[in-house]
Amino acid sequence: xxxxxxxxxxxxxxxxxxxxxxxxxxxxxxxxxxxxxxxxxxxxxxxxxxxxxxxxxxxxxxxxxxxxxxxxxxxxxxxxxxxxxxxxxxxxxxxxxxxxxxxxxxxxxxxxxxxxxxxxxxxxxxxxxxxxxxxxxxxxxxxxxxxxxxxxxxxxxxxxxxxxxxxxxxxxxxxxxxxxxxxxxxxxxxxxxxxxxxxxxxxxxxxxxxxxxxxxxxxxxxxxxxxxxxxxxxxxxxxxxxxxxxxxxxxxxxxxxxxxxxxxxxxxxxxxxxxxxxxxxxxxxxxxxxxxxxxxxxxxxxxx
Amino acid sequence: xxxxxxxxxxxxxxxxxxxxxxxxxxxxxxxxxxxxxxxxxxxxxxxxxxxxxxxxxxxxxxxxxxxxxxxxxxxxxxxxxxxxxxxxxxxxxxxxxxxxxxxxxxxxxxxxxxxxxxxxxxxxxxxxxxxxxxxxxxxxxxxxxxxxxxxxxxxxxxxxxxxxxxxxxxxxxxxxxxxxxxxxxxxxxx
Numbered sequence: 001x002x003x004x005x006x007x008x009x010x011x012x013x014x015x016x017x018x019x020x021x022x023x024x025x026x027x028x029x030x031x032x033x034x035x036x037x038x039x040x041x042x043x044x045x046x047x048x049x050x051x052x053x054x055x056x057x058x059x060x061x062x063x064x065x066x067x068x069x070x071x072x073x074x075x076x077x078x079x080x081x082x083x084x085x086x087x088x089x090x091x092x093x094x095x096x097x098x099x100x101x102x103x104x105x106x107x108x109x110x111x112x113x114x115x116x117x118x119x120x121x122x123x124x125x126x127x128x129x130x131x132x133x134x135x136x137x138x139x140x141x142x143x144x145x146x147x148x149x150x151x152x153x154x155x156x157x158x159x160x161x162x163x164x165x166x167x168x169x170x171x172x173x174x175x176x177x178x179x180x181x182x183x184x185x186x187x188x189x190x191x192x193x194x195x196x197x198x199x200x201x202x203x204x205x206x207x208x209x210x211x212x213x214x215x216x217x218x219x220x221x222x223x224x225x226x227x228x229x230x231x232x233x234x235x236x237x238x239x240x241x242x243x244x245x246x247x248x249x250x251x252x253x254x255x256x257x258x259x260x261x262x263x264x265x266x267x268x269x270x271x272x273x274x275x276x277x278x279x280x281x282x283x284x285x286x287x288x289x290x291x292x293x294x295x296x297x298x299x300x301x302x303x304x
Numbered sequence: 305x306x307x308x309x310x311x312x313x314x315x316x317x318x319x320x321x322x323x324x325x326x327x328x329x330x331x332x333x334x335x336x337x338x339x340x341x342x343x344x345x346x347x348x349x350x351x352x353x354x355x356x357x358x359x360x361x362x363x364x365x366x367x368x369x370x371x372x373x374x375x376x377x378x379x380x381x382x383x384x385x386x387x388x389x390x391x392x393x394x395x396x397x398x399x400x401x402x403x404x405x406x407x408x409x410x411x412x413x414x415x416x417x418x419x420x421x422x423x424x425x426x427x428x429x430x431x432x433x434x435x436x437x438x439x440x441x442x443x444x445x446x447x448x449x450x451x452x453x454x455x456x457x458x459x460x461x462x463x464x465x466x467x468x469x470x471x472x473x474x475x476x477x478x479x480x481x482x483x484x485x486x487x488x489x490x491x492x493x494x
Contacts, residue, residue, distance in 0.1 A: 044454075045457070045458070045461055057465070058461075060464075061464040061465060064464055065461075065464065068470075131457075154327055154330075154331060157348070157350045157351055157354045158405070158459075159326035159327070159455075160354065161365075161408065162451045162452055162455055165451065223364060223367065224367065225367050225409075230408075230454050
């Protein structure tokens with residue numbers, strides 16, 4: 001379901017009402033209603049989503065773009081005149097903007113105000129919502145689709161960077177899913193009353209995958225910073241890792257040690273060997289096992 | 305108006321940007337401009353600068369590297385702007401593309417970019433609409449990626465932020481797109 005489909009009728013009406021207020025004020029956008037400010041497309045475009053002026057600036061750019069590509073082309077010029085996006089009506093009073101818009105659309109001004117203007121506002125609200133649909137508001141794994149042919153990237157720095165970013169995000173989600181797989185296995189084995197050694201091995205495999213999550217998180221942070229790019233809310237890479245499920249709390253030093261051992265190319269055996277040799281590694285593994293399984297069984301052994 | 309009038313080199317400089325997100329078909333448009341001997345950027349300076357930075361670092365650019373890269377690209381754009389002295393020139397991206405680049409990484413525009421944007425003004429900006437609804441490109445799959453749409457939006461936003469009113473060039477065959485662009489250009493004063 002797209003965000004716009006989740007908006008109820010009241011919310012849609014509110015959004016249209018806020019667009020009408022934009023018409024009254026005209027451009028530039030100096031104030032905007034709460035629903036317009038909350039549109040994901042506005043928030044992701046804003047340089048600082050916590051700053052009202054920044055949100056207004058982002059809304060204005062988005063609005064101008066939608067006016068420039070209005071679905072109903074025959075109203076496009078009238079809409080630009082009405083909002084004051086055209087130089088000839090910029091900063092003019094509403095009456096003047098409306099008169100010019102009505103003339104451009106070929107309507108008598110009262111008819112325009114009563115019949116056409118509301119439709120323009122509805123259309124602009126719809127387009128603003130639609131433009132926001134592409135922006136995810138919450139962390140969600142990238143949606144993948146089968147392709148009929150190989151992926152061919154254009155020779156473009158933006159494409160290269162977008163590919164790098166997708167690589168980082170996919171690695172992060174991939175690590176989170178692999179950890180998830182091990183965590184549910186631990187839970188299943190506990191539920192089935194499996195042997196202590198089998199449970200301990202599953203817990204160790206979960207620790208291995210957790211290390212890979214930490215490594216992918218650290219790599220993302222180094223490349224892009226503390227917040228995930230292109231999300232409306234401030235989603236952190238740690239939140240993606242956390243979406244795998246509950247994991248025992250470790251100390252910052254232990255997190256650093258695990259991240260350093262979380263090379264995704266490294267197999268399980270190599271990881272456990274490196275952890276056992278690292279200072280504090282054996283204790284970390286034992287703590288993890290106890291916290292994750294709730295078991296302190298005598299047959300739980302250090303990984304070999 | 306014929307093409308010769310437009311291309312008359314004995315006229316003041318007229319600078320036009322052609323930009324758009326990846327998969328907007330920019331390369332095909334520039335390829336044809338070159339074939340038609342219409343003065344336009346060859347290659348894209350940002351690409352070589354990007355490769356050099358990666359080679360020097362031995363890895364992907366990270367948070368701490370991006371500003372330096374942006375500054376190098378800005379310097380290249382400014383140099384290209386200033387090199388052009390007479391007649392018409394189409395630029396493969398322009399200085400305000402830097403806004404889109406910074407926004408892609410969640411960075412604020414930096415003072416040098418804002419200053420350059422104020423000083424070096426293009427006569428018009430053409431944004432190539434994405435080809436994702438156009439059925440003739442190899443990179444169609446990539447064009448449908450949400451992130452690529454996002455890049456396109458951020459580039460457009462950058463030009464609005466810089467005070468331009470971009471002209472959107474519909475998805476079409478390169479030749480028709482060039483015809484569309486040329487039809488928007490005013491006759492130069494001699």
